[in-house]
Amino acid sequence: xxxxxxxxxxxxxxxxxxxxxxxxxxxxxxxxxxxxxxxxxxxxxxxxxxxxxxxxxxxxxxxxxxxxxxxxxxxxxxxxxxxxxxxxxxxxxxxxxxxxxxxxxxxxxxxxxxxxxxxxxxxxxxxxxxxxxxxxxxxxxxxxxxxxxxxxxxxxxxxxxxxxxxxxxxxxxxxxxxxxxxxxxxxxxxxxxxxxxxxxxxxxxxxxxxxxxxxxxxxxxxxxxxxxxxxxxxxxxxxxxxxxxxxxxxxxxxxxxxxxxxxxxxxxxxxxxxxxxxxxxxxxxxxxxxxxxxxxxxxxxxxxxxxxxxxxxxxxxxxxxxxxxxxxxxxxxxxxxxxxxxxxxxxxxxxxxxxxxxxxxxxxxxxxxxxxxxxxxxxxxxxxxxxxxxxxxxxxxxxxxxxxxxxxxxxxxxxxxxxxxxxxxxxxxxxxxxxxxxxxxxxxxxxxxxxxxxxxxxxxxxxxxxxxxxxxxxxxxxxxxxxxxxxxxxxxxxxxxxxxxxxxxxxxxxxxxxxxxxxxxxxxxxxxxxxxxxxxxxxxxxxxxxxxxxxxxxxxxxxxxxxxxxxxxxxxxx
Amino acid sequence: xxxxxxxxxxxxxxxxxxxxxxxxxxxxxxxxxxxxxxxxxxxxxxxxxxxxxxxxxxxxxxxxxxxxxxxxxxxxxxxxxxxxxxxxxxxxxxxxxxxxxxxxxxxxxxxxxxxxxxxxxxxxxxxxxxxxxxxxxxxxxxxxxxxxxxxxxxxxxxxxxxxxxxxxxxxxxxxxxxxxxxxxxxxxxxxxxxxxxxxxxxxxxxxxxxxxxxxxxxxxxxxxxxxxxxxxxxxxxxxxxxxxxxxxxxxxxxxxxxxxxxxxxxxxxxxxxxxxxxxxxxxxxxxxxxxxxxxxxxxxxxxxxxxxxxxxxxxxxxxxx
Numbered sequence: 001x002x003x004x005x006x007x008x009x010x011x012x013x014x015x016x017x018x019x020x021x022x023x024x025x026x027x028x029x030x031x032x033x034x035x036x037x038x039x040x041x042x043x044x045x046x047x048x049x050x051x052x053x054x055x056x057x058x059x060x061x062x063x064x065x066x067x068x069x070x071x072x073x074x075x076x077x078x079x080x081x082x083x084x085x086x087x088x089x090x091x092x093x094x095x096x097x098x099x100x101x102x103x104x105x106x107x108x109x110x111x112x113x114x115x116x117x118x119x120x121x122x123x124x125x126x127x128x129x130x131x132x133x134x135x136x137x138x139x140x141x142x143x144x145x146x147x148x149x150x151x152x153x154x155x156x157x158x159x160x161x162x163x164x165x166x167x168x169x170x171x172x173x174x175x176x177x178x179x180x181x182x183x184x185x186x187x188x189x190x191x192x193x194x195x196x197x198x199x200x201x202x203x204x205x206x207x208x209x210x211x212x213x214x215x216x217x218x219x220x221x222x223x224x225x226x227x228x229x230x231x232x233x234x235x236x237x238x239x240x241x242x243x244x245x246x247x248x249x250x251x252x253x254x255x256x257x258x259x260x261x262x263x264x265x266x267x268x269x270x271x272x273x274x275x276x277x278x279x280x281x282x283x284x285x286x287x288x289x290x291x292x293x294x295x296x297x298x299x300x301x302x303x304x305x306x307x308x309x310x311x312x313x314x315x316x317x318x319x320x321x322x323x324x325x326x327x328x329x330x331x332x333x334x335x336x337x338x339x340x341x342x343x344x345x346x347x348x349x350x351x352x353x354x355x356x357x358x359x360x361x362x363x364x365x366x367x368x369x370x371x372x373x374x375x376x377x378x379x380x381x382x383x384x385x386x387x388x389x390x391x392x393x394x395x396x397x398x399x400x401x402x403x404x405x406x407x408x409x410x411x412x413x414x415x416x417x418x419x420x421x422x423x424x425x426x427x428x429x430x431x432x433x434x435x436x437x438x439x440x441x442x443x444x445x446x447x448x449x450x451x452x453x454x455x456x457x458x459x460x461x462x463x464x465x466x467x468x469x470x471x472x473x474x475x476x477x478x479x480x481x482x483x484x485x486x487x488x489x490x491x492x493x494x495x496x497x498x499x500x501x502x503x504x505x506x507x508x509x510x511x512x513x514x515x516x517x518x519x520x521x522x523x524x525x526x527x528x529x530x531x532x533x534x535x536x537x538x539x540x541x542x543x544x545x546x547x548x549x550x551x552x553x554x555x556x557x558x559x560x561x562x563x564x565x566x567x568x569x570x571x572x573x574x
Numbered sequence: 575x576x577x578x579x580x581x582x583x584x585x586x587x588x589x590x591x592x593x594x595x596x597x598x599x600x601x602x603x604x605x606x607x608x609x610x611x612x613x614x615x616x617x618x619x620x621x622x623x624x625x626x627x628x629x630x631x632x633x634x635x636x637x638x639x640x641x642x643x644x645x646x647x648x649x650x651x652x653x654x655x656x657x658x659x660x661x662x663x664x665x666x667x668x669x670x671x672x673x674x675x676x677x678x679x680x681x682x683x684x685x686x687x688x689x690x691x692x693x694x695x696x697x698x699x700x701x702x703x704x705x706x707x708x709x710x711x712x713x714x715x716x717x718x719x720x721x722x723x724x725x726x727x728x729x730x731x732x733x734x735x736x737x738x739x740x741x742x743x744x745x746x747x748x749x750x751x752x753x754x755x756x757x758x759x760x761x762x763x764x765x766x767x768x769x770x771x772x773x774x775x776x777x778x779x780x781x782x783x784x785x786x787x788x789x790x791x792x793x794x795x796x797x798x799x800x801x802x803x804x805x806x807x808x809x810x811x812x813x814x815x816x817x818x819x820x821x822x823x824x825x826x827x828x829x830x831x832x833x834x835x836x837x838x839x840x841x842x843x844x845x846x847x848x849x850x851x852x853x854x855x856x857x858x859x860x861x862x863x864x865x866x867x868x869x870x871x872x873x874x875x876x877x878x879x880x881x882x883x884x885x886x887x888x889x890x891x892x893x894x895x
């Protein structure tokens with residue numbers, strides 16, 4: 001037996017030696033490339049799941065969105081690096097004095113990938129399909145204002161009039177969600193009531209067409225999607241060269257993020273679906289220093305990990321003894337009990353900055369810099385808790401409430417999301433220092449959502465994924481009537497005065513067409529939220545993207561997909 | 575024998591029925607549903623419409639009773655994720671998984687059984703200790719770690735592709751290129767899946783062989799001058815192979831569950847990966863379909879293992895007859 005143990009140990013050492021020799025012998029991957037870009041060639045990107053459909057009006061998954069970005073185009077698009085809207089299929093637009101009607105002139109000479117001309121009829125059809133009740137598009141709600149739909153008409157083949165139900169601050173920005181689909185291909189399906197199942201994963205690529213830079217050439221289920229350049233694409237670079245630069249773009253389906261990273265390191269792929277995890281940063285940095293890939297720091301990310309308590313009246317009624325769970329003082333105490341710098345160091349391994357409000361500092365356009373920040377002060381936190389009657393009565397270091405019950409709550413978080421799990425563990429330790437016991441319960445996303453929707457929880461630590469930087473596009477979060485007003489959703493009337501104030505400010509913010517006024521109003525919203533802390537945030541992670549050295553002209557942005565949002569200018573270095 | 579076969583088929587039918595029903599019902603009962611990922615990105619009304627579209631707003635029993643008669647006619651429903659018939663999706667992926675499983679089973683058998691014979695038939699010595707050590711290392715490495723290790727080695731050396739089943743170029747070339755490319759992609763996931771099984775087979779075979787070589791008839795055959803090699807590899811192996819053959823059914827079922835991690839890490843487009851995606855998305859029809867395929871694998875494996883056992887042990891044939 002002792003001999004077997006010795007041999008086993010020797011084998012493990014031998015395996016490690018072999019690994020070391022392999023690294024020494026073969027290095028870490030291909031040699032760096034640095035020559036200028038050229039027209040042609042192919043790039044390989046990875047996605048972690050398969051597209052569920054090629055019909056963007058039905059699919060909201062990341063893969064379907066990526067396919068749509070490659071194969072379709074919109075009237076306007078939001079430039080994800082600047083946050084500004086840019087004319088895309090729309091050549092220009094004017095806003096009428098009524099403040100609600102936009103007259104959009106379409107770009108002339110644009111054709112679909114099969115050569116059929118693009119006209120205003122396609123735009124009208126796109127909105128008809130989007131809003132059709134039989135289609136029941138999950139995208140449709142994001143293209144409404146105050147729950148009302150836009151009216152779209154076409155006075156001629158190159159003009160579209162889009163009428164908003166009321167003045168809307170973000171204006172045509174809303175159309176970034178609407179790729180224009182070909183009427184001549186899909187009208188029959190819409191009339192037959194089968195639009196929702198049209199352009200599924202089994203649809204032959206030849207039956208689909210689009211206005212995007214690429215066309216789907218082949219879909220090998222479970223393996224990859226192959227895209228060829230769209231020969232009829234309408235964009236040109238400043239030198240007049242027809243885009244896209246690439247001849248071919250391949251999306252390899254790699255479900256495991258570790259394998260995805262290894263493929264990038266080995267030079268098998270050029271781009272990944274999402275940002276670099278904090279734990280991978282050190283490895284990739286070494287590779288980047290050796291020139292084998294580029295590690296781009298895009299800045300502070302837009303997504304925030306937030307903690308909130310269940311503020312629904314029903315929760316308080318269910319357990320009146322723990323009314324302190326809904327008090328603002330508890331949230332204030334927690335905010336002061338957590339060392340945010342240590343949080344950023346520990347949870348995001350230093351690749352983050354402290355965060356104090358409900359908006360990420362990465363959202364430079366809308367983040368209010370003058371929002372008060374709670375200092376790290378555990379002593380002050382204990383004083384606040386004592387004010388709630390939460391004191392250490394028995395001298396065990398942990399707090400009890402007035403009835404003598406321990407001060408304890410359950411914190412739900414998402415299983416498998418390492419920053420969230422690490423963050424929840426960090427919070428548990430920090431709060432223990434001020435005498436609060438936290439039971440961290442990691443659950444599958446579906447289970448967390450079910451508990452949130454049912455109001456069956458004490459507190460949740462969850463990641464909000466930004467779909468747009470403009471707060472008016474995420475009204476469901478800010479307004480008390482919103483289903484995503486997570487701490488107390490779908491209120492008939494605002495439950496508190498400060499929420500009523502936020503409602504008023506946001507309504508003005510949405511309807512104002514004055515950018516300066518909108519900024520001031522949203523800064524005021526952030527100040528109110530900072531005072532009442534319904535969402536507690538602790539750190540905003542930096543958004544780091546790893547790209548192969550072969551890739552030229554990449555413009556990474558802090559949203560997913562970080563590089564493929566701008567696919568037509570991507571190129572391969574010589 | 576026919577009655578025995580009929581009994582085994584009836585058992586297989588019950589197994590498939592229970593597993594597929596369990597797959598559907600448990601996925602439906604688990605917290606959250608297919609629309610969970612829409613949370614925060616669309617309105618409550620839109621989520622309610624999606625639930626209605628997929629029938630998730632109906633009672634579980636109604637949904638199950640609608641599905642059951644269709645499933646009995648081998649119509650396993652339409653995947654919520656992909657909007658495609660489950661049977662079609664599962665069929666495509668089962669072929670890929672079957673190919674991987676077959677290769678892994680073959681490799682595991684070719685490695686595990688001979689090594690087990692060698693280590694079980696010798697008392698002491700360096701070679702049996704080395705084999706035991708290798709087996710312990712392989713057994714203690716879960717397929718997830720093994721596949722990551724192989725992927726790492728492939729990434730560093732370029733000896734094998736890091737993942738996937740066939741490369742883009744091969745899919746656009748002729749059959750011979752396609753087969754060569756497939757053969758080039760196969761070793762990595764095959765080894766990751768096969769190594770722990772080979773180690774298990776080696777341990778079982780070694781134990782059975784050690785017991786067999788201690789039997790009086792083996793000793794007397796040796797005394798009669800039967801050559802040692804022939805005695806071990808022909809006569810003793812015939813007896814010692816029975817415990818190994820009897821667990822083949824379970825090994826086949828284990829291959830499918832083991833392939834979960836391997837298929838995900840090596841991007842092999844198989845059934846394990848499909849089921850993983852289906853479970854994550856709470857696609858209940860697809861989960862039920864994958865579970866059905868898994869149960870068929872298990873039932874078939876168990877049947878094959880029984881037939882092999884009956885083939886090598888006449889006593890069992892008689893009992894079953």
